[in-house]
Amino acid sequence: MSQHHAARLPLRQVWPDEFVERYRAAGYWRGETMPGFLRERARECADRTALVAGDARYTYAELWQEAERIGAGLLALGLTPGDRVLVQFGNVAEFIPVVCGLFRAGLIPVYTLPAHRLTELVHFARKAEASAYITAARHEGFDHRTLARALRAEVPAVANVIIAGDAEEFTSLAALAGDHQALPDDPDPQSVAFLQISGGSTGLSKLIPRTHDDYIYSFRASNEICGIDRESVYLVALPAAHNFPASSPGWLGALYAGARVVLSPGPGTAQAFPLIEAERVTCVGLVPPLALLWADAAKASSHDLSSLQVMQVGGAKLVPEAARRLKETLDCQLQQVFGMAEGLVNYTRLDDREEIVLQSQGRPISPDDEVLIVDDHGDLVPEGSAGHLLVRGPYTIRGYHNDDGANARSFTDDGFYRTGDVVQRLAGGYLVVQGRATDHINRAGEKISAEEIEDHLLAHPAVFDAAVVSIPDAYLGERSCAFVIARAERPRAVELKRWVRERGLAAFKVPDQVVFVDAFGTTAVGKVSRRELRAHLRERFVTEQQGGERNDPEPHDAVKQGESS
Secondary structure (H helix, E strand, C coil): CCHHHHCCCCCCCCCCHHHHHHHHHCCCCCCCCHHHHHHHHHHHCCCCEEEEECCEEEEHHHHHHHHHHHHHHHHHCCCCCCCEEEEECCCCCCHHHHHHHHHHCCCEEEECCCCCCHHHHHHHHHHHCCCEEEEECEECCEEHHHHHHHHHHHCCCCCEEEEECCCCCCEECCCCCCCHHHCCCCCCCCCEEEEEECCCCCCCCCEEEEEHHHHHHHHHHHHHHHCCCCCCEEEECCCCCCHHHHHCCHHHHHHHHCCEEEECCCCCHHHHHHHHHHHCCCEEEECHHHHHHHHHHHHHCCCCCCCCCEEEECCCCCCHHHHHHHHHHCCCEEEEEEEECCEEEEECCCCCCHHHHHHCCCEECCCCCEEEEECCCCCECCCCCEEEEEEECCCCCCCCCCCHHHHHHHECCCCCEEEEEEEEECHHHCEEEEEECCCEEEECCEEEEHHHHHHHHHCCCCEEEEEEEEEEECCCEEEEEEEEEECCCCCCHHHHHHHHHHCCCCHHHCCCEEEECCCCCCCCHHHCCHHHHHHHHHHHHHHHCCCCCCCCCCCHHHHHHCCCC
16 A cells, blocks of 8 residues: 555544444335445446436446446556545536446546636545546637646645546546456445535535445435336436436436436536437436426427426425426425435435425425434424434534544534525425525535635635625525625725636536625624624615616526525
């Protein structure tokens, strides 16, 4: 083992023994692994179509073959089982075979989103101690090879860069080859299978270690709830690396069932509707603004969408009025989904009463999902009252990777995860989401930390102070609005937006709106917490809807960069 590996922080996700015993005895954890189930499907469903993406079609046997080729090729480059690998793809044919190849080789995918740029990639690479980066040459006009060079300059430990397409000086994904005999045995089902990224309520996203046992349980049980079987066709319309389209039940659930996965290059109706017709898609997961867009477009569409049985809506709250509009327009079952990359997932059931589907965000997957709803002091609220959601269970993590501060804030001493959501519980365990307790902006399902964006604005020489808040938006759910106190000379709003964009951040983090103010208008600002200040500004803005220089959001095509679980 190299020095670098010897010093590396181990990846762990540990439940106390009594819980391990309970979850195994209940049949949630069956000792399955990612490569293990993929190998089984390749045997049982060899000639069935596993994946459709652009012009590429893979049967289950071909997907497994390609996973073995990629896995063996990565080991031949000098990677060793346990190494962490940043993966950054849009919804393209290479993404799923690459992830399956990493699983096969015992390597650990670290999922990043197509929108992420240098700031985020450097953070993930350092936090995960990554030694490789796999991406496409270009995605939506952006050259990821340039990003790879910048990443390696910042984090030299990322020794291997593998590129799908024209690799230039890097390693070509298509040319990977190695000895299949070198591929390892299947991993320990309790070991970490991959690192998912959190929504991140403060600063940059945290890394979430998910184990084979816990994650497979979540999508296997989701299949049952969502009616996914071998005849299903699941459309991935949101970015495939997100937790929602990956596992609720997502493309992993579909592959587990022996169903067909169809990747849509983007979430727009022009891309998705022809695929629904051609592949006879039965299930899709969308964020609320997209679902409403689809419902409107479906009325006038000439495409045959009759195969669609279930439209799932999650990633952000679907308000009852919007749910009602969807129910009236759609010829399929609406299913509300409320979940998080850290674990807990809630679904309305396919046979629930209409009022439950319209009013609630569903109930937990598992009988062993323990849900507490508490007040600001940590005491249980009366049944039916709103409070902070705490949870522990067979697929909810017990800790983030390499982040002691976040773990102290996010987990109770007895292992409950503090989700940061404010919810109300209805009869039958159904949850109604009231909002976030933290200063999170949920922009079309993409979680943005107010604090992170404020830090970047404050770095601008013309900015004296800045507070970023969420403003209700009929289309995006929430949009971001930056209140800025300028120094001597006021910059233009467009200049500040460009400043944030050029600091290497994902485009969805650029404030939708910039409002200049002379002061934040609170007495004794020094004594007011940032949270109180943001609440005050949000309230004042929503009430007045005027003042300062307004820079209204661009037209809402921006939803293509905003989907999450």
